[in-house]
Amino acid sequence: MPNPDHSRPWTAPTATSRLDARVQLPGSKSLTNRALLLAALADGGSTLHRPLRSRDSRIMVEGLRSLGATIRETPGDGRFGPDLAVTPGPIRGGSSIDCGLAGTAMRFLPIVAALGDGPVAFDGDPHARERPMAETIASLRALGVRVDADEPRLPFTVHGARGPGGTGSVRGGEIEIDASASSQFVSALLLVGARFDEGLTLHHRGERLPSLPHIEMTLEALRQRGVDARRVGDASWRVEPGPIAALDERIEPDLSNAAPFLAAVVAVGGRVVLDGWPRETTQVGALLPQLLEPFGATSRLADGCLEVEAVGGAIPGASLDMHAAGELAPTIVALGALASGPVEVTGIGHIRGHETDRIRALVDDIAALGGRAQSLPDGIRVEPAPLAGGAWRAFDDHRIATAGAVVGLRVPGVEVDDIGATAKTIPEFPELWAGMLAGPGGEGATA
Numbered sequence: 001m002p003n004p005d006h007s008r009p010w011t012a013p014t015a016t017s018r019l020d021a022r023v024q025l026p027g028s029k030s031l032t033n034r035a036l037l038l039a040a041l042a043d044g045g046s047t048l049h050r051p052l053r054s055r056d057s058r059i060m061v062e063g064l065r066s067l068g069a070t071i072r073e074t075p076g077d078g079r080f081g082p083d084l085a086v087t088p089g090p091i092r093g094g095s096s097i098d099c100g101l102a103g104t105a106m107r108f109l110p111i112v113a114a115l116g117d118g119p120v121a122f123d124g125d126p127h128a129r130e131r132p133m134a135e136t137i138a139s140l141r142a143l144g145v146r147v148d149a150d151e152p153r154l155p156f157t158v159h160g161a162r163g164p165g166g167t168g169s170v171r172g173g174e175i176e177i178d179a180s181a182s183s184q185f186v187s188a189l190l191l192v193g194a195r196f197d198e199g200l201t202l203h204h205r206g207e208r209l210p211s212l213p214h215i216e217m218t219l220e221a222l223r224q225r226g227v228d229a230r231r232v233g234d235a236s237w238r239v240e241p242g243p244i245a246a247l248d249e250r251i252e253p254d255l256s257n258a259a260p261f262l263a264a265v266v267a268v269g270g271r272v273v274l275d276g277w278p279r280e281t282t283q284v285g286a287l288l289p290q291l292l293e294p295f296g297a298t299s300r301l302a303d304g305c306l307e308v309e310a311v312g313g314a315i316p317g318a319s320l321d322m323h324a325a326g327e328l329a330p331t332i333v334a335l336g337a338l339a340s341g342p343v344e345v346t347g348i349g350h351i352r353g354h355e356t357d358r359i360r361a362l363v364d365d366i367a368a369l370g371g372r373a374q375s376l377p378d379g380i381r382v383e384p385a386p387l388a389g390g391a392w393r394a395f396d397d398h399r400i401a402t403a404g405a406v407v408g409l410r411v412p413g414v415e416v417d418d419i420g421a422t423a424k425t426i427p428e429f430p431e432l433w434a435g436m437l438a439g440p441g442g443e444g445a446t447a
């Protein structure tokens with residue numbers, strides 16, 4: 001699926017007054033794509049209310065349609081578009097799926113394809129071919145599923161177990177993988193494991209396990225659908241075989257995409273209220289109030305909204321281990337570029353395999369503005385330095401693009417080369433950002 005908004009240059013607006021804004025964010029990518037996939041494997045029809053509508057969710061919708069699900073748009077009550085009604089069908093082969101740059105699609109859909117009745121070819125954007133995929137291929141082979149792959153990455157073809165020469169079904173049982181490069185390898189197998197004859201017992205053996213909250217999200221999504229799914233050891237999980245119940249679900253706003261809006265409060269000072277902040281959630285973005293505290297932000301959850309306040313001015317330095325929340329790291333590093341003390345973020349070596357090599361991208365972008373950032377074996381360190389306007393390259397990465405927006409709040413003339421990269425998970429970003437800066441008075445920024 002081509003990226004429709006490719007290369008849209010954008011001058012990041014600079015804030016001219018303290019923030020006073022209320023923001024409503026579109027649905028969570030991680031929750032939407034899990035709900036879509038589980039609905040396609042369920043025992044009846046499900047409706048997703050207020051789903052995310054973005055490139056990554058469209059890729060998941062198209063992929064599941066190719067694999068046999070019927071997915072229709074139905075009128076919704078959300079600001080960001082229609083609901084999605086999903087009717088499962090027998091998993092079928094015979095298609096090609098373009099995963100774009102969506103990690104959830106490229107890791108989750110091949111495991112679904114293993115249940116099908118023929119070959120399914122997977123590919124993606126040029127950079128998707130560089131993202132780690134070895135464990136997807138190895139785990140399918142360990143499950144007895146044939147995968148044709150010249151290299152341990154995209155493109156490859158999965159031969160569904162019900163197809164010619166297949167074993168008729170995926171038996172499941174006990175397997176071991178190394179999920180050091182991505183928690184999505186674990187989530188993918190757990191999401192589909194209930195449809196294996198013997199369910200699945202999965203062990204991770206490797207030097208680190210990033211993004212544990214995303215695995216917890218997977219387990220919870222399964223349990224909400226009546227599947228017995230649980231952690232059975234430090235890095236071991238079990239999913240019992242059985243039906244996946246249909247479920248109508250209202251998708252929470254994307255709390256990870258709240259990161260730049262909340263970082264803006266630290267950068268500029270003032271107050272931002274985020275609507276629809278869940279009291280309980282499995283989203284890793286729920287850690288944001290705690291992550292922003294060392295930078296001087298205070299947060300309050302009341303009446304279903306999160307209110308974040310900061311005084312503005314000098315941003316203190318900080319040292320954070322973000323292994324559980326790597327997807328939030330680019331935003332924190334952007335604050336680091338504006339801080340008056342050193343900011344070090346560690347535990348995030350694996351984000352070199354995200355949409356782009358995020359550590360390199362951030363080091364280069366900060367350097368291009370005259371800043372001082374340095375790559376560490378498992379992270380990044382930013383030293384205080386005066387910044388000047390200049391080019392900020394997005395590298396097709398939504399979170400690098402929005403990190404540029406955060407820096408631009410205090411540095412006039414930051415030119416993000418491709419704000420269209422935000423179409424991956426938050427296509428409305430430029431409008432929402434402008435709305436936040438305009439505030440109730442409508443005069444909070446220079447463009």
Ligand SMILES: O=C(O)C1=C[C@@H](OP(=O)(O)O)[C@@H](O)[C@H](O)C1
Binds near residue numbers: 184187210
């Ligand atoms: O399962 C998911 O929905 C995700 C898991 C995480 O992946 P990694 O473990 O590769 O970081 C996260 O960074 C990504 O944005 C979404």
Ligand SMILES: C=C(OP(=O)(O)O)C(=O)O
Binds near residue numbers: 102103425
């Ligand atoms: C790493 C991310 O995405 P993906 O799902 O493509 O891995 C992300 O959104 O920060």
